[in-house]
Amino acid sequence: MELLTKMKEEGLAKIKDCCDIASLQQIKVDYLGKKGSIQELMKQMKELSQEERPLFGKQVNELKEVFENAIEDQKQYLEEKQMKERMEQEKIDITLPGLRPHLGTLHPLTRIQQEIEDLFIGLGYSIAEGPEIEFDSYNFERANIPQGHPARDMQDTFYIHGDLLLRTHTTAIQTRQLEKYAPQAPVMVICPGKVYRRDDDDATHSHQFTQIEGLVIGEQVAMSDLKGTLELMAKKMFGDKRTIRFRPSYFQFTEPSVEVDVSCHICNGKGCHVCKETGWIEVLGAGMVHPHVLEMAGYDPKKVSGFAFGVGVERVAMLKYGIDDIRHFYMNDIRFLKTFTRFE
Ligand code: PHE
Helix, strand or coil: CHHHHHHHHHHHHHHHHCCCHHHHHHHHHHHHCCCCHHHHHHHHHHHCCCCHHHHHHHHHHHHHHHHHHHHHHHHHHHHHHHHHHHHHHCCCCCCCCCCCCCCCCCCHHHHHHHHHHHHHHHCCCEECCCCCEEEHHHHCHHHCCCCCCHHHHHCCCCEEECCEEECCCCHHHHHHHHHHHCCCCCEEEEEEEEEECCCCCCCCCCCEEEEEEEEEEECCCCHHHHHHHHHHHHHHHHCCCCCEEEEEEEECCEEEEEEEEEECCCCCCCCCCCCCCCCEEEEEEEEEECHHHHHHHCCCCCCCEEEEEEEEHHHHHHHHHCCCCCCHHHHCCHHHHHHHHHHC
């Protein structure tokens, strides 16, 4: 009996102190297993007298039950504890505000370029590009600006060495396209790209900027075609109410040449600070492709004619979005770029 009481105290203490399920399992085996202490006790029964046996057997069975219950309780307690600890560790506070991912937006220059490209692709044009490091011949000679001609001074050039320079205008793409297609016609291309000039950077000048040039070659292409095309482009860029006007101008590679004004999109032509009270804003250079330029490329100017126009993308973006400093485009200030999400 004493042995039983001692075993009970010892066993219950062990079970209570046990703090993980594996050791609890071991205790269970030690006491209740086939070779466990309870089984040992049962074996000792035969050494007892006939009278003593029933009581002893009853006590052992009771002890067995006590152990079973205690182990089961401890197991439940440990499992709950384990679960609680896990919950504690894996806790996430779903009421915390989330982190907003930074979404990119199209750069305003890309936006304008894509708008213009979309319009002209819709009209049947294709898009052509060319190298930014260019030969003097494509940038100047074939555009009818020979060596030593004063017109070269109008476009202060970054020379690399010898014949190589950074193209000063997308007209260099035009002369390449003319050479590529001659004497085929018709040709309808849009030539977007970066151009470089040795200008000091300020609010309206940048040593690198973006142009888009348009070129059409065909039989009987006339100035009225140019005018109709540019009017469509003006409406696309600045709204359906826009009209355009031509003013005589001079470019070496077009004859006649024009400066193209668009009626002011801010005041509708009444006069405001944006159009300097004139009602008109100058946005384009254009003209009929000079016969000599056609000839140099391999076309017969008696058979085909063409028009070309060039537009500054930064200038269009500045007018359209009311941006007052060209340098904003190149700073990569995320706050500036973010303001354009509203145009999406
Ligand atoms: N290449 C001219 C410039 O950079 C623009 C232009 C293009 C003018 C095509 C007429 C025709 O200023």
